[in-house]
Amino acid sequence: MKLKKGDYAIITAVLAASLTLSLIFTGSSASATTAVVMQDNQVIKKIDLSALKSPVTFSVGGDYNDLIIAEPGRIRFQEANCPDQVCVQTGWLTRPGQIAVCLPNKLSIRIEGNSSSGDQVDIIVK
Amino acid sequence: MRRIIYNSILISLALTLSLVEKWFPLNLLVPLPGIKLGLANVVTLFALFYLGFQSALMITVLRCVLGSIFYGGIIALSLSLSGAILALLVMALLKRGYGRWFSVIGISIGGAAAHNIGQVAMASAIMGSSSVFAYLIVLLLVAVITGVLTGTVASALFEKLEKTGTLREKIA
Numbered sequence: 001m002k003l004k005k006g007d008y009a010i011i012t013a014v015l016a017a018s019l020t021l022s023l024i025f026t027g028s029s030a031s032a033t034t035a036v037v038m039q040d041n042q043v044i045k046k047i048d049l050s051a052l053k054s055p056v057t058f059s060v061g062g063d064y065n066d067l068i069i070a071e072p073g074r075i076r077f078q079e080a081n082c083p084d085q086v087c088v089q090t091g092w093l094t095r096p097g098q099i100a101v102c103l104p105n106k107l108s109i110r111i112e113g114n115s116s117s118g119d120q121v122d123i124i125v126k
Numbered sequence: 127m128r129r130i131i132y133n134s135i136l137i138s139l140a141l142t143l144s145l146v147e148k149w150f151p152l153n154l155l156v157p158l159p160g161i162k163l164g165l166a167n168v169v170t171l172f173a174l175f176y177l178g179f180q181s182a183l184m185i186t187v188l189r190c191v192l193g194s195i196f197y198g199g200i201i202a203l204s205l206s207l208s209g210a211i212l213a214l215l216v217m218a219l220l221k222r223g224y225g226r227w228f229s230v231i232g233i234s235i236g237g238a239a240a241h242n243i244g245q246v247a248m249a250s251a252i253m254g255s256s257s258v259f260a261y262l263i264v265l266l267l268v269a270v271i272t273g274v275l276t277g278t279v280a281s282a283l284f285e286k287l288e289k290t291g292t293l294r295e296k297i298a
Contacts, residue, residue, distance in 0.1 A: 006223055007232030011270055014239045018266035025260040041254040083199065099260045103201060103249055110257050 025097045032113065033096055035075040037068065039107045049073050049111070064105040075109055077102060133173075133181055140169040140189040141196070152268075161265070164238055164272050170214060171234060171280040176287075179218050186210045201252065205245050212244030213237040230284060234277025238269040 037045040039062060047056070052072045059067045066087065067079040074094045077087040080102055087102035096113035143165040152161050166189060173182035190210050194203035217237040220228050228236075242265040249258045 002229060003231060004227055004229045006220075006227030007229055007235070010220070010228070010232045010236050010239075014235065014266050014270055017239075018263050021259060021266075022263045025257075025263065038255060038257070084202075097260060097263075099257055101249070101253070101258055101261075103205075103252060106253050108253065108255065108257055110260070 022097070025099075033073065033094070034112045035070060035093070036110045036112055037107070038110070039105070047075065049075060060105070060107055062105045062107065064102070066102050066105055066107055068109065075111070076100065077109070080105070129177065129181060132177060133185055136169050136173055136177075136181075136185050137188050137192065140166040140185065141193055143169065144189075144193055145196075161268055162272075164241065164276050165279075167213065167234060167237055167241070167276045168280045168283065170210070170237070171217065171230065171276075172283065174214070174217055174221060175230075175284065179214075182214055182218070183211075186214050204252070205248050208248035209241040209245035212247075213241035216240035229277075230281040231274055231277035234280060235270055235273030238273035238276070239266055242266060242269050 032048075032050040035045075035047045035049050036043055037047070037060070039060060044060065045058070047070050049070060050073060052070060055069060055071045057067060057069045057078065059065055064080060064082040066077055066082070069076060069078040074092045076092045077090065077100055080087050082102055082104040084104065087100050087107070090100040093100055093109060093111050096111050099108060099110045101108045144162075147163045147165050150163060152163060169189075170182055170186055173185050187207070187210075190203060190206040194200075194206060198206070214237070217233050217240070220233045220236045224230075224233065242262060246258055246262050246265065249261075250256050
């Protein structure tokens with residue numbers, strides 16, 4: 001396996017793109033988090049996960065039905081009747097920048113940081 | 127005639143490979159949509175190097191269409207088409223620098239990354255939201271690894287073919 005100079009350039013470019021995106025999306029690494037639930041590019045629900053005291057579940061309709069459960073500090077797709085189940089497999093979201101998407105239902109959950117202080121670079125590796 | 131036969135063999139090979147790689151559920155390791163080994167990319171690379179761009183394009187498009195008929199739907203089709211075609215275009219472009227600047231592995235990494243970018247761009251168009259681009263953070267990291275793996279397989283295949291040395295003349 002002989003890598004050429006250009007190969008390293010490609011690898012560097014791909015890693016740099018990944019790092020740039022993580023800078024854009026991760027934002028603050030604050031422990032206080034809000035979950036933003038969007039459908040069709042409209043915010044349909046905002047939940048302050050850090051203020052949550054007990055689990056909350058709610059379902060979202062559309063082309064398919066998704067059941068979302070929010071607990072103190074975390075949120076996930078609990079159940080969905082969409083064909084690919086990618087949203088459910090994504091599991092819990094806990095940190096700012098993390099996202100779970102149900103593409104068939106055009107539904108997404110994204111975690112945002114509440115406080116604007118302490119912007120730190122943080123690559124999400126699940 | 128020979129070209130048609132090669133194309134159809136490669137399409138079925140690509141379909142088989144994408145079926146086989148479902149037995150290695152990489153997305154259980156990294157639970158993100160679009161995570162896969164991309165073994166079918168070995169076929170695309172082979173077609174690109176030994177049959178030319180036109181054949182590679184035909185194989186890629188037909189593989190996606192047939193694949194989505196077997197398992198998937200219209201969303202799966204648009205996602206796989208956008209990813210596979212962008213990957214092919216990028217690899218065809220990088221191939222111009224093959225030997226001088228890039229090896230098969232580098233071209234394969236470029237293709238894997240382009241595949242993910244194409245898919246996420248399409249997903250973003252379907253969702254009407256750019257937030258899915260956050261997926262690329264991890265997808266691109268994985269693309270480097272899977273690109274090296276599939277590129278190594280393709281590289282080994284090409285070396286064997288060069289050694290036996292008959293194929294290039296036969297098809298072209």
